[in-house]
Amino acid sequence: MEEKSVENTPYICVKALEKGVSIIGVTRGEVTKIHHTEKLDKGEVLIAQFTSNTSAIKVRGEAEIYTQFGVIHTEKSEKE
Numbered sequence: 001m002e003e004k005s006v007e008n009t010p011y012i013c014v015k016a017l018e019k020g021v022s023i024i025g026v027t028r029g030e031v032t033k034i035h036h037t038e039k040l041d042k043g044e045v046l047i048a049q050f051t052s053n054t055s056a057i058k059v060r061g062e063a064e065i066y067t068q069f070g071v072i073h074t075e076k077s078e079k080e
Helices: none
Strands: 011-016 021-027 034-040 045-049 054-060 063-067 070-073
Touching (some): 011 021, 034 045, 045 054
Antiparallel strands (some): 011 063, 021 034, 021 054, 063 070
């Protein structure tokens, strides 16, 4: 089996702007599943990488997401 290099795969950086921001990693493949979750407190930062196993990253809560394409700001949930 050929080992894939992840050195050139994209990273994102998530900075929590409130307590309890959730970061959820989602798998690749025909059936996508949640494979990893993290909770951040206000001011905490998580650096995540897309890999052969991770095809998507969901951010829930108020945060700044830094990508190679720029900065994305999430909005507060209206459920609160």
